[in-house]
Amino acid sequence: MAEENKVTLHGLWASPFVKRVELALKVKGIPYDYVEEDLKNKSPLLLKYNPVHKKVPVLVHNGTPICESLVILEYIDETWTDVGPRLLPQDPYKRAQVRFWSSFLQQQLLHTLFAVIKSDGEAQENAVKELFEKLKVLEEGIKSFADGISVIDHENVGLLDIVLLSMFGPYKVQEQVIGFKVIDPEKFPLLFSWLSALLELPVVKEGLPPHEKLVGFLKYIRQNALNSAAV
Amino acid sequence: MAEENKVTLHGLWASPFVKRVELALKVKGIPYDYVEEDLKNKSPLLLKYNPVHKKVPVLVHNGTPICESLVILEYIDETWTDVGPRLLPQDPYKRAQVRFWSSFLQQQLLHTLFAVIKSDGEAQENAVKELFEKLKVLEEGIKSFADGISVIDHENVGLLDIVLLSMFGPYKVQEQVIGFKVIDPEKFPLLFSWLSALLELPVVKEGLPPHEKLVGFLKYIRQNALNSAAV
Numbered sequence: 001m002a003e004e005n006k007v008t009l010h011g012l013w014a015s016p017f018v019k020r021v022e023l024a025l026k027v028k029g030i031p032y033d034y035v036e037e038d039l040k041n042k043s044p045l046l047l048k049y050n051p052v053h054k055k056v057p058v059l060v061h062n063g064t065p066i067c068e069s070l071v072i073l074e075y076i077d078e079t080w081t082d083v084g085p086r087l088l089p090q091d092p093y094k095r096a097q098v099r100f101w102s103s104f105l106q107q108q109l110l111h112t113l114f115a116v117i118k119s120d121g122e123a124q125e126n127a128v129k130e131l132f133e134k135l136k137v138l139e140e141g142i143k144s145f146a147d148g149i150s151v152i153d154h155e156n157v158g159l160l161d162i163v164l165l166s167m168f169g170p171y172k173v174q175e176q177v178i179g180f181k182v183i184d185p186e187k188f189p190l191l192f193s194w195l196s197a198l199l200e201l202p203v204v205k206e207g208l209p210p211h212e213k214l215v216g217f218l219k220y221i222r223q224n225a226l227n228s229a230a231v
Numbered sequence: 232m233a234e235e236n237k238v239t240l241h242g243l244w245a246s247p248f249v250k251r252v253e254l255a256l257k258v259k260g261i262p263y264d265y266v267e268e269d270l271k272n273k274s275p276l277l278l279k280y281n282p283v284h285k286k287v288p289v290l291v292h293n294g295t296p297i298c299e300s301l302v303i304l305e306y307i308d309e310t311w312t313d314v315g316p317r318l319l320p321q322d323p324y325k326r327a328q329v330r331f332w333s334s335f336l337q338q339q340l341l342h343t344l345f346a347v348i349k350s351d352g353e354a355q356e357n358a359v360k361e362l363f364e365k366l367k368v369l370e371e372g373i374k375s376f377a378d379g380i381s382v383i384d385h386e387n388v389g390l391l392d393i394v395l396l397s398m399f400g401p402y403k404v405q406e407q408v409i410g411f412k413v414i415d416p417e418k419f420p421l422l423f424s425w426l427s428a429l430l431e432l433p434v435v436k437e438g439l440p441p442h443e444k445l446v447g448f449l450k451y452i453r454q455n456a457l458n459s460a461a462v
Contacts, residue, residue, distance in 0.1 A: 078323040092309040099302045
């Protein structure tokens with residue numbers, strides 16, 4: 001039985017995309033092995049499993065690799081249907097809302113958040129302005145959420161919660177590195193309370209990367225980007 | 232009954248994203264009304280239905296709007312489960328493959344294809360090189376397709392076929408506008424035969440935009456981009 005359902009996750013401790021898969025496996029209660037990859041020296045296995053993108057996360061299930069974090073989350077939900085809570089609601093419209101907002105977070109917010117972390121001066125001011133505009137769209141959007149598409153009115157952590165957490169779970173780390181508030185409870189009260197509710201859950205708390213280690217990593221990313229921009 | 236299942240698509244005749252939804256509705260055999268939008272003068276309804284992106288396509292089902300083409304395709308498949316063929320396979324791994332390659336087409340190839348159409352000289356040479364590299368990845372990928380994830384070994388048009396068609400269905404138009412072959416049967420024999428098989432299907436043929444009208448539209452897009460680049 002163990003051999004029949006062998007699950008291995010190839011990851012990287014600081015990757016928000018890997019964090020999504022880790023949290024999904026934990027929420028569902030699926031046992032797995034973890035292999036930490038070194039992106040400067042990619043393992044032959046990683047290159048074999050993900051020849052298209054050569055990136056983590058890769059989930060290997062009974063020898064078959066599945067790549068791309070959002071694809072993996074849907075795979076997990078559709079494969080382990082009877083294990084743990086469902087990551088997506090059953091209703092097609094609610095599923096559409098989960099996918100719509102996950103795609104918004106992934107395609108609109110993630111890039112802008114990293115632009116803020118990697119810049120300073122006027123470039124950072126512009127990036128912050130854009131980030132706040134997009135967070136405002138999300139804040140408005142939360143009012144339109146159907147019942148049960150997020151932890152706000154649903155007891156279990158679902159796909160949309162996982163995508164939000166992968167980006168803003170470590171918001172205190174991000175704020176420490178850039179030196180100002182992003183998830184401001186005055187500006188974005190609904191987003192702040194959604195995130196706070198998630199961060200109180202033991203499965204979420206335990207999965208966050210160590211604060212100081214992530215501060216060091218983001219400072220390194222930021223400094224590297226600033227040095228390149230200055231050349 | 233008609234009122235209970237009212238479906239309206241807000242679209243734009245030349246949009247590859249709208250074409251996806253149109254084709255999905257036709258493949259499934261779902262009757263719908265169509266509203267052509269004018270993106271220079273967006274209708275109040277479009278702004279109301281898609282306040283986040285303000286873009287087509289929007290599918291309105293019994294008064295409820297669903298946005299983003301890939302989200303809409305999954306919604307259609309999950310809502311009309313007993314009407315027409317399924318757009319996604321049943322097997323979770325095959326579903327993952329469909330989503331992985333759809334995402335590759337959408338995120339890697341679409342942008343590069345438009346970069347080729349909108350440039351000339353050295354910029355175009357670089358874009359063409361990148362496009363051909365990505366098409367080669369797709370060509371290799373086709374060999375790894377699980378049985379039944381595309382029309383290649385499946386009688387029905389599915390989600391991945393629809394995404395491919397939305398981008399390269401009008402490849403003869405694209406080749407006429409840029410003046411050289413993209414879907415070259417010598418370079419990409421598997422892709423060429425996949426696309427050719429799709430283009431022989433009546434439901435696909437009937438749905439292509441008129442050749443000369445699309446040539447005119449793409450030439451206009453190309454010329455506009457070249458003029459902006461020259462300023």
